[in-house]
Amino acid sequence: MDTSIQRNPVYQQLNDRLRSALAAEYQSGDRFLTEREISEKFQVSRATANKALASLVSEGLLEFRRGIGTFVRRDLIDYDLRSLVSFTEKAKAAGKKPSSTLREFRELEAEKIDDEIREALELNPDDRVWELERLRLADGLPVILEHRYLVHSFCPKLTRTQAAGSLYQALTGPHGIEIAGADEVIRAVLLSRGEASLLEVSSRSPAFEVTAVGYTRDARPLWWERTLYRGDQYEFHSRLGPVRSATPARGQLRQH
């Protein structure tokens, strides 16, 4: 039943090398190893080297350029990852000026948070977490209300300034964390009066509620979040069908 699992050890090693180097070693656009280099270094044939590369190309990690070489495509991945955590990029992409208000920033014991969340984060009651609440604005208009718990051990030195800015940058930069992805559940909900007031819409307005758990590259939970997106400002796009392209659903600021 294995469809595309590459047992090819060359693929495995190159894959690890690329994915573990999210924060360093390879920049987007860098030349990658050539087929001939790989075949020599790993003592495999060029065909096998090509096959390993082809898999990585189809996963979007590399790009073939005939007659030139194979190149790293960190930009796309970066974009995907950034958009997981960072509202900033999405807003810019929609041509809006992003800003942020840090409404809550404190450290607390895991025993004080919801059991369900603590379990999702695989924490013991005496572990610690960061609690953040941020209101995010596009062109001064509040559009996202975000509540997030971060596993403290991953980023013990998180500062208020970092928390108010790009969390993605703070995590992947100084703390050297490699974010792998997130599991999301998207629901349609009504905003409570408090939420509505913060988002400056009338009470009981529709909104997207995204509950997500983010993971590091070695599959350890890194954060839990519940984020509310103003329904009148956000829409999700997806392209379904047998063509498994590189465009999963993603929230976008409306551009009307």
Next chain:
Amino acid sequence: MDTSIQRNPVYQQLNDRLRSALAAEYQSGDRFLTEREISEKFQVSRATANKALASLVSEGLLEFRRGIGTFVRRDLIDYDLRSLVSFTEKAKAAGKKPSSTLREFRELEAEKIDDEIREALELNPDDRVWELERLRLADGLPVILEHRYLVHSFCPKLTRTQAAGSLYQALTGPHGIEIAGADEVIRAVLLSRGEASLLEVSSRSPAFEVTAVGYTRDARPLWWERTLYRGDQYEFHSRLGPVRSATPARGQLRQH
């Protein structure tokens, strides 16, 4: 900038053959052509044949079994496609008994429908469309309200019975249409009084509004739909990150 576009003509032909045969020729689990057959038939090397097959495997269309052969995986694709059009499968998957009420079923001129929709369907004013409105129930509970326009020329002989049942089956079966996918936009909205009453929720309840255009394999628009999902019954899941797996976002009936 082409990441994984296969210029390989063998890949192209095999791909066409597999995708166009969604309704016939290949059953799930069937043996596909062997590398040696392909290399002979297309006058290419076995390595090239393997590369073409490997691409199709990574797309989920085929499955390699070492020492045995290559096999067709129609089931997965079918499932994806069915879930595009067919509420029935999703409901069954959630362990609910699906049923349906056909509230509207008529033929009308394209000039009478919204300009935006007519353009999305690439129709002239004197073309014809089917208009359908269906209320879909899970275990007797109304959960989806669906409004759909179908391009008449694709399925001129659509019957009321077919429209009330599985549209996917009616389109891909008798009419031999090959559905390729759909572009969707998902919004969070409030239900109008009429919609809420049909879905048996209180007025101004939250809901997902999915607006989608479905396409045939040759990229011609086949339908336009606006579908409302009860917010208290549906949630969307997605797994984001650099691992481009085969799990795009898809609405699911909650199973609480």
Next chain:
DNA sequence: ATGGTACAGTGGCTAAGCCACCTCGTCAAA
């Protein structure tokens, strides 16, 4: 009936090599 064995067919992979394509330096002409 059972179990071992040889065989033929499969995809996985290697090896050596030609081709089309691209970059970049060189060198001649303007």
Next chain:
DNA sequence: TTTGACGAGGTGGCTTAGCCACTGTACCAT
């Protein structure tokens, strides 16, 4: 000095020929 033609060397694309590991089957001895 600038421009353009040319070619060397490197790249991925693909071929050819062949061995290997794995699988199912048919056969045969027990």
